[in-house]
Amino acid sequence: MTAAKTLDPRTKLIMVLCLSSLAVFIQDIYVLGGVLLASFVISVILKGDLFPAFKQVKRLLLLIVIIAVIQSLFAPAGKTIITIGTFPLLTTGGLIRGAEFILRMAVIVVSATIVATSSSRETVQGLVQWKIPYEIAFMVSVGIRFLPMLTEEIRNVMLAIQLRGVELDKIPFRKKLKIYSYILTPIVVGTVIRAQKLATAMETRAFRAYPRRTSYMTLKMALPDYAIISFSILVSASVVVVYYM
Amino acid sequence: MFAIEVRDLCYKYSSQERSILDKVNLAVKKGEVVAIVGLSGSGKSTLCYCMNGLIPHVYKGELQGDVFIFENMVKNMKIADIATRVGTVFQDPDTQLFSPTVEDEVAFGPENLCLDREEIGHRITDALEQVGMTKHRLASPNHLSGGQKQLIAIASVLSLKPDVLIFDEIMSQIDQIGKKRIKEVVKNLKKSGKTIVMIEHNLNNLDAADRIMAIQEGKLANFTGELSGSGAVI
Numbered sequence: 001m002t003a004a005k006t007l008d009p010r011t012k013l014i015m016v017l018c019l020s021s022l023a024v025f026i027q028d029i030y031v032l033g034g035v036l037l038a039s040f041v042i043s044v045i046l047k048g049d050l051f052p053a054f055k056q057v058k059r060l061l062l063l064i065v066i067i068a069v070i071q072s073l074f075a076p077a078g079k080t081i082i083t084i085g086t087f088p089l090l091t092t093g094g095l096i097r098g099a100e101f102i103l104r105m106a107v108i109v110v111s112a113t114i115v116a117t118s119s120s121r122e123t124v125q126g127l128v129q130w131k132i133p134y135e136i137a138f139m140v141s142v143g144i145r146f147l148p149m150l151t152e153e154i155r156n157v158m159l160a161i162q163l164r165g166v167e168l169d170k171i172p173f174r175k176k177l178k179i180y181s182y183i184l185t186p187i188v189v190g191t192v193i194r195a196q197k198l199a200t201a202m203e204t205r206a207f208r209a210y211p212r213r214t215s216y217m218t219l220k221m222a223l224p225d226y227a228i229i230s231f232s233i234l235v236s237a238s239v240v241v242v243y244y245m
Numbered sequence: 246m247f248a249i250e251v252r253d254l255c256y257k258y259s260s261q262e263r264s265i266l267d268k269v270n271l272a273v274k275k276g277e278v279v280a281i282v283g284l285s286g287s288g289k290s291t292l293c294y295c296m297n298g299l300i301p302h303v304y305k306g307e308l309q310g311d312v313f314i315f316e317n318m319v320k321n322m323k324i325a326d327i328a329t330r331v332g333t334v335f336q337d338p339d340t341q342l343f344s345p346t347v348e349d350e351v352a353f354g355p356e357n358l359c360l361d362r363e364e365i366g367h368r369i370t371d372a373l374e375q376v377g378m379t380k381h382r383l384a385s386p387n388h389l390s391g392g393q394k395q396l397i398a399i400a401s402v403l404s405l406k407p408d409v410l411i412f413d414e415i416m417s418q419i420d421q422i423g424k425k426r427i428k429e430v431v432k433n434l435k436k437s438g439k440t441i442v443m444i445e446h447n448l449n450n451l452d453a454a455d456r457i458m459a460i461q462e463g464k465l466a467n468f469t470g471e472l473s474g475s476g477a478v479i
Contacts, residue, residue: 120345121345121346121349141343142343145345197340197341198340198341200299200335201340201398202343202353203324204297204299204332205357205402206325206328206354206357207353207357209357209358210325210357210358212359213357213359214355214356214359214365215356215362216349216352216355216365216366216369217349218362
């Protein structure tokens with residue numbers, strides 16, 4: 001059996017919590033690089049689906065430049081690389097801040113692939129066994145389940161508009177915004193109708209009939225889970241302490 | 246004793262001006278399969294909602310008349326009690342399935358009824374056997390065909406062990422192979438003594454029906470072979 005199957009989803013959630021906390025608290029590019037490497041290694045061991053994560057991070061790369069320029073303009077630090085008159089447009093400090101932002105985002109995206117190695121039902125069950133109300137845990141799971149359907153619906157509406165002869169790539173930004181406002185209505189209406197149908201199906205299957213519910217699936221932590229949880233918390237706490245000391 | 250009895254039922258949605266159901270009367274015997282046909286907007290689904298308790302427990306509006314399930318007045322029953330007596334399967338399988346595996350999906354209802362783990366396990370096995378989907382127990386519903394998804398939706402209702410089943414146009418989005426399998430399941434459920442109300446607009450899907458009723462402009466009557474509304478004929 002693989003590590004992804006044997007590890008309790010709660011163990012994965014704690015690992016992810018530790019990694020993302022480090023990504024938020026640490027402001028050092030080298031340590032952040034280390035945190036990203038750790039997330040990456042864990043995801044590979046658990047056979048996480050990293051390819052979509054790479055694609056998402058790739059989309060954010062342009063943000064490095066934007067953040068680097070904003071940081072350079074409002075909080076200049078380090079050597080000036082490009083100036084406009086007396087204003088520093090790009091500094092080494094700004095570039096480092098931009099890179100740190102991307103590293104943080106990459107840690108969060110790669111962490112998500114770690115959580116995704118458990119099914120949404122297992123994750124919900126883990127949260128329920130942590131005494132988080134089932135309704136909240138279930139809502140998260142349904143959100144994840146219906147997200148691809150929403151994406152598909154958006155794509156279909158966009159296609160429908162393009163099939164009517166609108167070339168979205170070639171029209172000016174202002175006009176594009178107007179077209180997006182037309183798209184929004186059918187998507188919101190479609191989502192509300194789908195949510196109503198889902199709620200109806202759930203009600204007819206006795207959802208919230210009683211204040212509590214039983215569960216066919218039960219999770220039980222084993223020794224490796226406790227060991228990994230202890231190790232994750234200990235390492236994260238040590239990194240934070242050493243960093244702030 | 247009737248499995249379902251509808252007496253002088255009138256219903257008006259709060260957002261609409263006229264009643265969608267107008268003095269509807271219906272009596273369905275235990276083990277009987279009754280089909281209700283009608284054009285879009287004729288009130289078929291609303292009648293369904295009245296029989297499974299969604300009206301008045303979930304959807305509010307102006308309700309007159311009564312619905313009885315085995316002599317129990319639906320409006321006085323708790324949602325949990327209704328769910329164990331009336332199971333409903335809807336048109337769109339995608340909005341009825343929300344769990345990552347078939348097993349989780351079928352377990353959802355019994356879990357809500359606070360049954361113990363062993364009993365839930367038995368119910369999952371039984372329900373999947375009844376619809377012939379046992380080998381897909383650990384599969385993701387997302388990877389099944391439309392017909393298979395609808396069979397899982399039926400199984401997830403059967404795991405609640407209801408006496409009455411309401412099928413609200415369950416074959417309208419399904420291909421021919423899927424329809425054939427669903428029809429077989431409906432026939433087997435009839436043989437096992439389930440009371441079934443089938444809401445349909447395609448007469449070809451009503452092989453198992455003992456009798457056919459037609460709903461037109463909120464009024465229910467015996468089906469005479471044709472429904473005329475906006476010139477449409479079923």
